Amino acid sequence: MIGWNAFVLLAAVNLAPSPPATMAAPPTPEQVMAVPPELRQQLQERVIDATNAPEQRLQRIVDLVFKPDGLGLQYDTTATLTVAETWEQHRANCLSFTLLFVALAREAGLEARIQEVGQVVTWYQEQGVIYNAGHVNVGLRVAGRHGTLDLDQNVLYDRRGPRVISDQRALAHYYNNRGAELMATHDAEAMEYLRTALRMDPAFAPAWNNLGVLERRRGDARAAALAFDNALRAHPALLSALSNATSMYRQLGDTRRAAQLGERLQRARDRDPFYQFMQGVEAERRGDYAQATAAYRHAIRLYGNAHQFHFGLARAYFLQGENQRAMREMARARELGGTDQVRAVYQAKLDSLHRINARQIPR
Template identity: 30%
Template structure:
């Protein structure tokens, strides 16, 4: 049996994760007057010394960004401005921005590097659009739950983009051939009929700080993680994901009751925060609070039953544990629910490689490449395929 380092995870990271009742039953269960757990400042000594990016710093424009914005502002209407902005971003002859999952950086750094994660790229686009007098709004895209393992945790992804608004009617989207104009750094997501909801700038700032905290937590820097999560919850007190991650931080540091209280509060803010429900359920089971845990487990399973990414998560967990046959079954279940996701085929490729079935591993790498929509991932898959060819 092989060692696993040849295959590293491919995907997007956003927020941290560990790993029948009706919907109304769960909601009623958490509709009480639940208070947020008190902050544990005295447990994270030095958090005040952490330098946290300000709103101004995150959205600040470099000289080059201002030059681009000025050229865009010369266009007469919103549609032409948006088209020119998109050309700047995605044309191979221009800056040709690239996605980089771990790069959670301020707008100016994203522009300089010409690469960042979707949140930082969207912040950068917003800053340039505002400077160009192009009216835009942030949108949260309701993509299915999707996870990527990072060390001993899983990362739950999310997605946001920008929609272009009519300058004369700010609440009205600009339409082009019956569709609104959107600036989205994931072309595959943009083609899907996912629901979208406008979010304000404070929520985006909370997302940025939440991402910073997640990275710090994965790296074991809990003081920095606490500083960023406290900032996130102050900037947007209703942002459930930040409270959920704060619960994880408390659990990692042994403050179990504070973790339970914080998880419950996060769920009271968002009854669709299944990630925090799963984390809470695990902790409740560990502490003998089985009744509440069973309510959560039932609700979670009902919600996730038809989500292929959930079965991929189970596959990833079994793969991580070395249970390759079980992992294979989960990946195949995911493909049965949705046969167009490249990561599921990549999961099977990993499994077959570990089972010394190199031929099947190669076959599934090729299938992953056929389903993939991102050129830079194709290059990674090609490298893996080349290595597998050398194994035979």
């Protein structure tokens, strides 16, 4: 979800209709970001009145959010919530957490902004890998120093890393996420959320793509095509939009347009290290270690400094019995590991490989 500069045809889809009376309208931007009175009181007592030092205020906000005697926040990937809902339900995904923390930090007089990463890979368990086309976190400037606060510590950012975005774009993330969640059960409500996302940011390609999926499901091929076209104007290499549009034009019998988009899709996949990495993960899961090796190596050629990619390649080599190559890649993963804890994990695995290799050497 990158900050693209693109012209989008807003006339392509009507974004203005009011929701039906029987359907709850999306919350306003002010309602999304509003700090509830109870939380504001705790912030005043535990943070603002307690200290004037910015570093201490930051730490006290962290304690308020995460400690059991405060919010006791729990990570929930499905919890796209307003600030007030996050406070009430004690759960949040990366977006809800970012909105909450930025709102509290600003109330406490700290300089906090919302940051966006174009795409990430997340590890929930060693083999529980999820490829996400977008991520947000908190950017802070405290006592002249810049920092990033991320609810999910198990993510690999794309090569450009986090970049500051406007509150309008952050709200587009919120409405788009809610719209995508509602698409499973409530088409009309999902439509209203997606249109609200595009009112927040008319160049927000993921919302155009989701709108295209919804319009196609509703049977309006023309509206779907216009939505996919707008997504690709905003982000020409958005894999989801390229894949959805290719499939739609193929189904409609427009083989020329489908072929053009299919070629663009393949080029985009060939240039996307995260896509190549996920191809390696899938090949490894089905036991095709030669294909996994090829995909991991492709990912590394595109993005050589991701320790997770080298770890994947080390696994693929090991599973093929190529221990020397596995040790080389594991050593590289250790060198690139971002923290002492990560490097220690890789060192332990490297030590195990050395022991296995020593036992296999004929004496």
